[in-house]
Amino acid sequence: MRIALNASILRAPRTGIGHYVAELATALQADSDIELELFDGWHWRRDVPAAAQPGYSRLSALVKRLPNAYALRRHLQQARFEQGGRRLRPALYHEPSLWPFEFDGPMLMTLHDLTHVHYPHTQPADRLREIERQVVRGLERASRVLTDSQFIADEVSLHYGVSPEKLVVAPLGHAPRFHPRSQEQLASTLQSFGLQARRYLICVGTLEPRKNLQLGIEGYLALPEALRRCYPLLIAGMPGWGREQMQASLQRALASGQVRLLGYQPDETLAGLLAGARLLLFPSLYEGFGLPVLEAMASGTPVVLSRRASLPEVAGAAGLYIDPEDPQGCTEALQQLIEDESDWQVRHELGLAQAKNFTWTRCAQITASVYQQLMDT
Template sequence: MPKRIALNASILRAPRTGIGQYLAELANALAKQDDLQLQFFNGLNWNQQLPDTAMPGYSRLSALIKRWVPAAYPLRRALEQQRFTQGLRKQPAGLYHDPSLCPFEFDGPMVMTLHDLAHVHHPETQPADRIAEIDRHAAKAVQRATRVMVDSEYIAAEAAHYYGFAKDKFVVAPLGCAERFQPREPEDLREPLQQFGLVPGQYLLCVGTLEPRKNLQLALNAHQRLSESLRRQYPLVIVGMAGWLPESYSQQLQQALAAGFARVLGYQPDALLAQIVSGARLLIFPSLYEGFGLPVLEAMSSGVPVVLSRRASLPEVAGGAGSYIDVDDDMGCAQVITQLLEDQQLWQAKRAAGLTRAQQFSWQRCAAVTADVYRQVMVS
C-alpha cells in the first residue's frame, strides 16, 4: 500500500513564483513514485490534486487583510493549523513535508525545505511582519524536522553553520527546469511577443520580484551605460511581481520607460513567461543572494546566455556557462553585456555552454532525492 505523504500546498493560492514553481514541479514528479501517495493542504481543505491556477484575486485580498486585520499572520496561521489538524485526523499521513519556513505542528516525522537564509542575511528585503513570523517559527522548525531539504550545497553548509546542526541533517536536492523552457525559433515567438512590442533576440531580460535583494538597480544602471544604439536595439525588459517595495526603482524606471529604453511587463503566466525568456538575447541576473536561482537555469535551458553575480549558490547553477559580474559594478556589468552583444562567437559559445549545463538538472532527479528522504525518514 502506498505511503501517504502530507504536503503543504497553500502557497499555490498565490501566483506562482520560485517556491510555488518548486512545489508544483516537485509534486508532479513525485506522483510518478508508485510507493508514495500525496495529499495536498491548500490552507483550508485537503485534496488529492494540486490547484491548476492561483486563487482569483488572492494578491489583492491578501494585501487588504494584512492592511486591515491586526496580527494577520498569526491569526491566519492559527486558523490554518486548525484545518490542517482536522484533516489529518480523518486521513492520517505517515510524513509531513512543508516547503516553507513555518511548518504546521504535526504529530509525526516532518521534512521541510529551506530554500535560503534570506530572512537572516537580508531581512530588510521583506516586510517586518513577515520577518517576525519567520523568526517565531523557522529555527524551531529546523530543529523539529527530521531532515531539511535544500536546493544547493551552499545553503546546506550555510544552514548547518547558522543553526548549529550536523550537515547530514540537510539534504541537497537541486531544482530542475520545466520542459516549457526550451530554445525556440524566432518565427514561433513573433506573435506572442508582438503584444509587448518586442522582437525575438532584440531585448535584454530581468526576471524576478521587484525587491532590493534582486539588485535590479544594477541592471538599470548598467543598461544606462550602454551606447545609445545598443540601448535602443536591446531595451531592458523586466518581468515579475511588483513585490513589496517597487517604489525604490520607480524614478529611474519611469525615465527609461519614457525614453523607450525599458519595458515592465509585470507578472506573466507560465507559458508566456517561457516564450519571453526564450526570446531574450541575454538574461541579466545580478541578485545579491539566492538559494538556487531558478531563472538562471530556465534561461540556460532556453538557449539564452546569462550575466549574473557570483553570489551564494548562483555559481553552482551556472558553472562555467555564466558570465559573472560584481553586484556593485555597473560599469563592469555594462562591459560584459556589450561584449556579449557585439561578439557573436562569444554569445554562441555561452549559449552552447548553458544548454549543456542545464542538462545536469531535472525535476526527476530532485524528486528522486526527495522520495529517498521520505522513505528513510518513515522507516527510521
C-alpha cells in the same frame, strides 16, 4: 507511503517557492510508491492547482489589515490541517517553506534561503517575528532539512547550528515549457510585445533591493545609444518592497523608452520571452538557487549574472559573471554578449548542456529517497 505536503502557497500567483511546490508535487505523483496528499491552506486535495486562487491578492491585502493577521490565519489553518490529518493519517509531513504546521510524526522541511535573515525588511514586522520563531522551531523538529543548493546548506549549518548530517541538497529543475524555440514558435508571443527574436534583453525577478535591478539598469543605460535602440531591456516581475529605492533610475530608464516594465507575466508568456531574448541579466545580490538562470539556459539564452551566493552552482561555466557592485563591469558583459556572436554561441551551447543537470525528476528522486529513509528509521 502516504505523504502530506503543504501546498498552501499555490493559492498565490507563482514565483520561486510556488513553482517548486507545483513541480515537485507533479514529479512525486509519478512515483507509484508515494501517495501524495496536498493541503492547500484550507482543504486537502490530490490534484495540483493549475493557477492561483481567483481574488487571492485582494483577500490577502484585506487579511493583512487585521490585528495579528498572520498568527490568526495560521491558527485557523492549523485546525484545518489537523482535521484532515486525522482522516488521512499521513506517515510523514513535508513543509516546503519557512513555517511548518504542528504534526505528530516525522517532518521534513525545505529551507530555500535565508532572506529573512539577510533582508528582514522583505517581510512585514509581525510576519517576520513569526517566521523567526517558527523557523527555529521547525529546524529543531525536522528529521531532515532539504536545501536547493550547497551554499544554502552551508548557511543553514553555520547560522542555525544544524548538523550537516541532517541537511540534504536537492537542486531544483526546469519545467518542460523552458526550451529553445524557433522564430515561428516565438512569433505570437513576441508580436504581442512588438519584439523581434534575439533583439532584446530581459531581467526576471521581483522588484526589490536584493535583486539588484538598479545596478542592472545603470549598466544597461551606459551601453552605446545605438545598442540600446536595437536591444531594449525588459523587466518582468511583481512589485516588491523597497521599490522606491530604485525609483529615480527606474523612472529615468522608462522615460528613455529603452527599458520596459512588464510586470508579472503568465508562465507560458514568460517562457516565450526567455527563449526569444538575446540574454538574461540577473545581477542579484542573494539567491538560494536562482530559477530564472536555469530556465534561461534551458531555453538556449545565455546569462549575465552575479558571482554571488548559489548562482555559480547553477550556471557553472556557462554564465558570464559580473561583480554585482560594478556597473561598468555589467555594461561590458552586456556589450560582450550583444556584439560577440562567437562567445554568445559558446555560452548558448554551454547553457543547454548545464541545464540538463537540473531536472524536477532528479529533485523528486532525492526528495523521495529522504522520505524512504525517514520511514525506515
